[in-house]
Amino acid sequence: MKSDNSRKVQGSVMVVGSGIAGMQTALDLADSGFYVYLVEKSPSIGGVMAQLDKTFPTNDCAM
């Protein structure tokens, strides 16, 4: 958590999993200046949320 790190740090992050959590982490990191490797074992991103029909409490389409 401390930033006063004198060692040279890499400006990149590996995110494992691209469901709703992995995608959000990746977006935050990339949008604020870090290179992201988003690793996903299935052929497309989205995770379980893509399989859901609607989400409560608003009954919005999960897709």
Add this chain to the structure above:
Amino acid sequence: MDKCIACGECAAKCPKKVTDTFNAGLATRKAIYVEYPQAVPLKYAIDAGSCIYLKNGKCGFCAKVCPTKAINFEEKPVSVTLQVGSVVLAPGFSTFDPQKLDTYQYSQYKNVITSLEMERLLSATGPFNGHLVRPSDHREPKKIAWLQCIGSRDINRCDHGYCSSVCCMYAVKEAVIAKEHSAEPLDTAIFYMDMRTYGKEFESYYKRAEEEKGVRFLRTRVHTILEDRNTQDLVLRFVDEDGKLIDERFDMVVLSVGMETSKELAALARRLEIELNADNFAATDCFSPVKTSRDGIYVCGAFQEPKDIPYSVMEASAAACWAEADLAPARGTLTKTKTFPEERQVADEEARIGVFVCNCGTNIGGIVNVPEVAEMAKGLPGVTYVEENLFTCSQDSQEKIKDIIEKKGLNRVVVAACTPRTHEALFQETLRDAGLNKYLFEMANIRNQCSWVHSKEKDAATAKAKDLVRMAVARTRLINSLGQPTISVEPSALVIGGGIAGMTSALGLADQGYQVYLVEKEGQLGGNARALLSTWKGDNVGERLAEMIARVTGHQRIAVHTATSVKASSGFIGNFETVVSGGGGDKVLRHGAVVVATGAEEYKPKEYLSGRDPRVFTHLQLDQAIAAGDPRLDSADTVVFIQCVGSREEERPYCSKVCCTHSIKAAIRFKERKPDSQVFIIYRDIRTYGQREYLYKEAREKGVIFIRYDLDEKPEVSDKGDTLAVVVRDHVLGRKIELHANLLVLAAAIVPRDNETLAQMFKLSCNSDKFFNEAHAKLRPVEFATAGIFLAGMAHYPKPIEESIAQAAAAASRAAVTLSKESITVEGVVSHVQQFMCRACGECERACPFNAIAVQEVEEGLRAAVVKEALCKGCGMCAVACPTGAASVRHFGDRSVLTMVETAFAAEA
């Protein structure tokens, strides 16, 4: 993969059918497939375990029919070594497999399905296109039962003692949606142990489901399911609340399966050398809820503990926040900013329009006569080039379009294809690559609006496609380049509230290198946590809070303003100006972002002799008495807790979320201190979600007695001199009992503070319970609809420390996205006012939903409406409201819109 245009020819020809796991096994797909129509990336993949060619070396139909030669059977997996500064684990969960439990006959009875299968049955992209039918005979069900806690809260059968946290809510949702999907009235029944609807707006959804939608809730465990061999209906056998044995017939049974960590995932955790807890979730502590046992590796989502979407999203941003703090010195060192050639000035040129007409495989071309549309376009005024594409959106088409813009000197482009919602940004980028302003572009949607909706009338679809292209071309002749205003960003943040949430946000931003102004209205930092003893996991709150306060006050980039309140604020994302008022008078702070972390407070009960009898405590009072060493606590023979005091009632319908866990934790403490004491918890539903369930189990094992009551028969408390008499109806005995308590602890609700004042100042909204509204309940849980303002902690909703910390770090991460930029670019499609026509009537100001336009003095003695472009969303409300026509939206001026109408009604060219 780059070559694949997702035309689907390969899957159409593939002879191998396999189980479709995306549809939870309810359908089949081919061995070459996309998971679902909206998949990203939209590229076909070969399932190597099923592909005939990869297994036997024969077949290869897909490669033969592929129009772009995208299939290469020789491609082998390769290992890649990456150098990274941090790792974030977001691998998710697996659903519990109910085949292990023979009671429910999941593998034997076709009409017993899991909740994930139910999601697919209900989904429009599911195996029956959202038509709700049961698996055995594809008949519409008339009665469906949901069974809760399948693979959760069960150590006898499945070894998962924890609660999966999300199943109550999704079962209620599925029951409501299933009713909506049914043409005939559908009976839905949910069999449960405790209804755990503890999240924001959950309780009211549950009440609506019961009272308005008629979903039945039965508090009992079904012990046998029998199938009628003839009809394949299912008979559920259970004991009702009065102790009667009941057999009830249903058409379908949905098993509400819980979440678990798969064996593969546990193995991955071991390879990464991070610690897992006994349930195979990543071990974390309450004060750093997304930090694993190994430095630099963070975790978020259901791999940390079962959880829902909003909390997963919060943790995801929290993990990003702390990874960003670790790597702050290297920010921007590995990212590249895309550069574009300088834009050509086209204002003085004659229109030279290029029209690209897309076949979209057979999607458009199979219905609309694309060559005819293209031929017609060639004759339109201003058009200098027309081309047909198989897929205008493919990567090679972008190269071609760019090339043609340069070679033919095109200065405007029309693409007749699909919808701008998904593809406009792609083509606009191609224009920018070719040196054209991105607004010199227009789309005609000849797929959704022609070939899809008129698939049975080919001629009419073609005629309409021609109309749309003529209209688009006519408009395109009149559009011009637009500038996009950039606004500078002040790299600092104002954090309002100095409790755990506010301090976490402040540290998250300051550790990343941004200046923070932390404003607290009390004389000292710490908020509610100052009165709390321990977290549910046992962390000492006092010690951890003191560490946190020391870090905040010692941080060179955090300016702490205690005994200070926010007086006024103006400005917008990147450029706020706020007046705070404290001991030293008023001060003006300039900052680029705001985090609202003003917290909530404990309800002061009027009921149950609270405030009138010294033996009656609230949770915070009890924690403080324990901390102060109150001798009455250790001598009490009988302690009674009453739950939901002020929560889940008419006046305050929400659940306060933290009280069940807090009472149980305290009850265990009484039992540990004095094992022969009697401790009662009088409750409505026990909501120890996630791994908090183990505390509930421990309390029962230690002899804490749980008595359930209903809202219409609340306990009664009276003073009997030496003791307090608590009368409650026992649901097991079926009669009233009287307890004689030495101490009475009330699980008082958590109530919002005065959020209205800040809401008005920053144009924020609150829900009906007076907690602040986030921008989107699922996907934007830490930000407000107003850009640049973020939300954390109990001002959003009651929550325990670990969730406040996750949300606060998340707010810091979202704020850092803005603060990390020197300037931000806003859309060019914004309103503008022609001053000489404006008579300062203020109609636009009243109409604007975004506070983006206001009448002000523009020069001495002259008042006119002025647009704040950073706030304008280009909706056009002001243009409609304006009586003189002074206000209009750029890019959508009257001329360029009306010419489309005229073209539509003109005789065909």
